[in-house]
Amino acid sequence: MSRHIHLLATGGTIAGEADPAGDGSRYTAGVRSVNTLLATVPDLAAAAEISAEQILSLDSKDITPTDWLQILAAARHALADPAIDGLVILHGTDTMEETAYFLHLSLPPGKPVVLTGAMRPADHPQADGPANLRASVQLAADDTAWNKGVLIVMNGTVHAARWLGKARTTGLDAFNSPRPWAEARPDGRFARCEPSTLPRVDILAGYAGAPADLIDACVTAGSRGLVLALTGHGSIPAAWLPALRRARDKGVAILRASRCVGPVIRNANADDDDEGWLTAGDLPPPKARIALMLALATGKPGDWMNDL
Known part of the structure; x- marks a missing residue:
């Protein structure tokens, strides 16, 4: 039976495009819509039934605690739907570890939640976004991802939110974890809390x-x-x-x-x-x-x- 995986798009490099005024090293994040990104990975339908919504279009360096609460509300709404089996969140890499850990603490255990992004913009000749998106959907549809808390997929590697860190400024292998994701356990200690704001x-x-x-x-x-x-x-x-x-x-x-x-x-x-x-x-x-x-x-x- 095919799993139903819902996508939440927040922008990031995975949805970025090169700056035409630059020399190829500069780009604008969060330009392309989630539907445009999905069109570049037509074989996703073989992995799962897909639905998607665009909730933000940000460079993740500009993510704020207010944005975290918006992502949390959308994620909780999706996970509460019995027709949805897992969640994939598209996010920029600069603050991915922060958003992932915030969700790890505040989402209920159970259904898979996977974050992914890209180190190269969508119009790069060797864009890594499509492969990361494909791998994330496959993981979210896999039974092994249940009750692991929030996970992250980048460059063919799975990480647990508790241990993830961005270790390098460039390169596809920008993320490290000191422990394997298979050892991850859910947290969710704030899953029943509904803060309207987060204190400074x-x-x-x-x-x-x-x-x-x-x-x-x-x-x-x-x-x-x-x-x-x-x-x-x-x-x-x-x-x-x-x-x-x-x-x-x-x-x-x-x-x-x-x-x-x-x-x-x-x-x-x-x-x-x-x-x-x-x-x-x-x-x-x-x-x-x-x-x-x-x-x-x-x-x-x-x-x-x-x-x-």
């Missing part, structure tokens, strides 16, 4: 001489959470402590992460319990930010941030 959470980088006044500036601008992308094992500069305590006393959630590969272990190298700080474990700062945004939107952060 900022990432502050730790580096030699990083100024503490950036902490105060973020709080003044309305941040409800700060993810600290710190050096080493989440080492907080001594000069930051007064500003972090001021932020904490104003109700701002503080989360220690590292710019290195984790983990950041709770109460190791800092008095997290005494200071009221959260820790990211081995989540990289951009993904820790997403988890904290959802946690702040739905309740006390400490109730949601365990075992991410």
Whole structure:
């Protein structure tokens, strides 16, 4: 029996076209419609019954939390349809790992959800989008993709959203994962939450001489959470402590992460319990930010941030 796979298109390089004023290295993302992209892969009908909708037409560098909520609403609506067996989302690669992890936390387990994109625009002579789209539909129609959480297909490789990272600026093999996708497990801890907005959470980088006044500036601008992308094992500069305590006393959630590969272990190298700080474990700062945004939107952060 043929599976019914629904496509959500959000733009990205996979729908891009070269800039005629450029030298071939520049292009505009999100130009082509999903129906135009489908026409380049006529053999998809052999893999599954296909339906599609265009919900955004963005370069993924311009994706915002408001856009995440729009993608989430469309994805939840599609997955709730008993006639739909799986979902494929077309997305730009710059922030693919962020959108994928947001959906991994906020979609229910069960039906396959697969993100894909391209490193070359649609009008490139060796465009990689059609092959990625084909492979994504095939995976979404496969029983092995059920109950794995959100998956990503790029360059013939499957990745799990929890571990995916874009590691290179160019090349078809731009993405890495430290663990195989077969080990993935669903999360969906926010699947029953319906936030209308997501609170502002900022990432502050730790580096030699990083100024503490950036902490105060973020709080003044309305941040409800700060993810600290710190050096080493989440080492907080001594000069930051007064500003972090001021932020904490104003109700701002503080989360220690590292710019290195984790983990950041709770109460190791800092008095997290005494200071009221959260820790990211081995989540990289951009993904820790997403988890904290959802946690702040739905309740006390400490109730949601365990075992991410």
